[in-house]
Amino acid sequence: MTTATPQLSLYNTLTRTKAPFVPMDEKNVRLYACGPTVYDFAHIGNGRAAIVFDLLFRVLRHVYGPDHVTYVRNITDVDDKINARALRDHPDLPLNEAIRRVTETTAAQYQKDVAALGCLEPTMQPRATENIAEMQAMIQRLLDKGHAYQAGGEVLFAVDSMPEYGRLSGRNLEDNLAGARVAVDTHKRNPADFVLWKLSSAEEPGWDSPWGRGRPGWHIECSAMSERYLGETFDIHGGGLDLIFPHHENEIAQSRCAHGSHAMANVWMHNGFLQVEGQKMSKSLGNFFTIHDLLETEAFGGRAWPGEVLRLAMLMTHYREPIDFSQRRLEEAVNLLEKWERAVGDAEPSVHLPAEYFDRLADDLDTPAAIARIHALVMDEGKAAEGLALADLMGLRIKRDVEVDTAVPSLVAARLAALNAKDFAEADRIRAELAEQGIALMDYKDEAGQRATKWEVKR
Numbered sequence: 001m002t003t004a005t006p007q008l009s010l011y012n013t014l015t016r017t018k019a020p021f022v023p024m025d026e027k028n029v030r031l032y033a034c035g036p037t038v039y040d041f042a043h044i045g046n047g048r049a050a051i052v053f054d055l056l057f058r059v060l061r062h063v064y065g066p067d068h069v070t071y072v073r074n075i076t077d078v079d080d081k082i083n084a085r086a087l088r089d090h091p092d093l094p095l096n097e098a099i100r101r102v103t104e105t106t107a108a109q110y111q112k113d114v115a116a117l118g119c120l121e122p123t124m125q126p127r128a129t130e131n132i133a134e135m136q137a138m139i140q141r142l143l144d145k146g147h148a149y150q151a152g153g154e155v156l157f158a159v160d161s162m163p164e165y166g167r168l169s170g171r172n173l174e175d176n177l178a179g180a181r182v183a184v185d186t187h188k189r190n191p192a193d194f195v196l197w198k199l200s201s202a203e204e205p206g207w208d209s210p211w212g213r214g215r216p217g218w219h220i221e222c223s224a225m226s227e228r229y230l231g232e233t234f235d236i237h238g239g240g241l242d243l244i245f246p247h248h249e250n251e252i253a254q255s256r257c258a259h260g261s262h263a264m265a266n267v268w269m270h271n272g273f274l275q276v277e278g279q280k281m282s283k284s285l286g287n288f289f290t291i292h293d294l295l296e297t298e299a300f301g302g303r304a305w306p307g308e309v310l311r312l313a314m315l316m317t318h319y320r321e322p323i324d325f326s327q328r329r330l331e332e333a334v335n336l337l338e339k340w341e342r343a344v345g346d347a348e349p350s351v352h353l354p355a356e357y358f359d360r361l362a363d364d365l366d367t368p369a370a371i372a373r374i375h376a377l378v379m380d381e382g383k384a385a386e387g388l389a390l391a392d393l394m395g396l397r398i399k400r401d402v403e404v405d406t407a408v409p410s411l412v413a414a415r416l417a418a419l420n421a422k423d424f425a426e427a428d429r430i431r432a433e434l435a436e437q438g439i440a441l442m443d444y445k446d447e448a449g450q451r452a453t454k455w456e457v458k459r
């Protein structure tokens with residue numbers, strides 16, 4: 001860390017305060033974010049979580065050096081939604097094979113989608129199915145220490161065995177009791193107890209274990225994988241707001257009780273929801289747009305939206321605030337990127353980003369302020385290189401390598417000639433032909449007062 005780099009401060013859900021970030025080991029800063037359950041295309045709300053923690057990864061790499069940050073994002077490839085999908089999509093295949101098809105194609109699609117959104121590959125992307133032994137070992141430890149019990153064909157975590165259960169979400173056990181459906185789960189000692197392992201029927205996927213052939217619950221997966229790749233206690237754990245309870249609360253309970261530790265992660269960070277008309281975008285509500293559809297089809301707003309537009313549209317709002325997803329927001333991002341692209345011309349990003357331009361990001365990832373900073377820099381001729389460097393740090397692509405048909409300049413000239421000859425029908429025809437190719441024209445008067453035309457490739 002260079003001395004001039006501003007101190008990073010981060011908001012911690014656990015303490016509900018923003019505080020200077022102090023890593024456990026500056027040579028290996030460790031971040032875990034909950035990744036996708038791979039049964040279907042990811043929607044743009046999932047994309048927001050990927051972008052937020054990618055930004056954090058980039059910021060940490062900037063401060064501590066690219067070789068000194070480990071970012072783990074898991075892939076949940078065992079889940080009842082996956083089984084249902086496999087049965088529906090591949091009824092003729094053996095279930096194992098059908099499941100493999102669903103998870104492989106969905107995981108590959110996810111990688112493509114988030115790469116298009118400008119996300120770097122995490123250091124590691126472990127899969128649940130490759131960490132079953134680790135999960136079983138952790139469950140056994142919880143049983144041995146009296147934090148878990150077997151009942152009704154399940155191994156359950158006993159929330160009463162952990163006095164601090166509920167600290168992250170600010171819930172107490174009485175709240176949980178009131179909200180739980182007591183009648184359904186009579187085998188549970190406390191209705192808030194949650195599944196670590198459940199038995200599988202012959203048709204369901206399962207692994208042999210001391211408690212019978214079965215499969216893990218969702219929460220144990222992140223506890224086991226974060227322990228394996230990041231250690232018993234690590235620096236930062238992230239995910240969307242919806243994961244605070246019960247998922248992260250339960251991860252903390254499992255990890256701390258298994259390890260007898262004071263913390264699973266020191267800092268817990270949560271991104272706000274992406275909403276549509278005030279409601280969380282989610283598959284269950286049916287109000288979602290997939291990343292793939294936005295990138296590749298005209299399903300939203302009658303056009304496709306490039307990845308850098310979607311990324312900028314997200315980062316225009318602070319990560320803890322909700323985002324209302326709208327066409328207007330995306331158009332604003334397009335306009336901004338086009339303005340920047342025009343302004344930077346052929347400037348190249350400066351190799352070093354002056355520390356003073358990093359200060360807004362260092363303040364709990366204040367991206368709206370950082371974007372205003374990029375704007376001020378690129379619109380100021382002498383500072384375009386620094387503006388590009390700040391955009392680079394945020395994973396925002398301003399300059400594109402656009403391939404333009406070699407005929408474009410002569411078509412532009414032919415249209416100008418038609419205009420001068422007052423052949424407006426021909427001029428309009430050529431304008432429409434160019435628009436088809438994504439070329440926008442702007443007419444103006446040059447210094448000699450002559451009609452002239454500028455053109456550019458639209459995003």
Ligand code: AMP
Pocket residue numbers: 034035036037045046047048049050238239240241242243271272273274275280281282
């Ligand atoms: P899931 O595949 O539903 O487990 O979600 C993967 C990640 O996306 C988690 O971190 C979720 O919290 C996050 N997420 C899901 N829906 C939204 C949303 N509408 N807005 C923001 N983040 C979301």
Ligand code: ZN
Pocket residue numbers: 033034035222247251
């Ligand atoms: Zn998780």
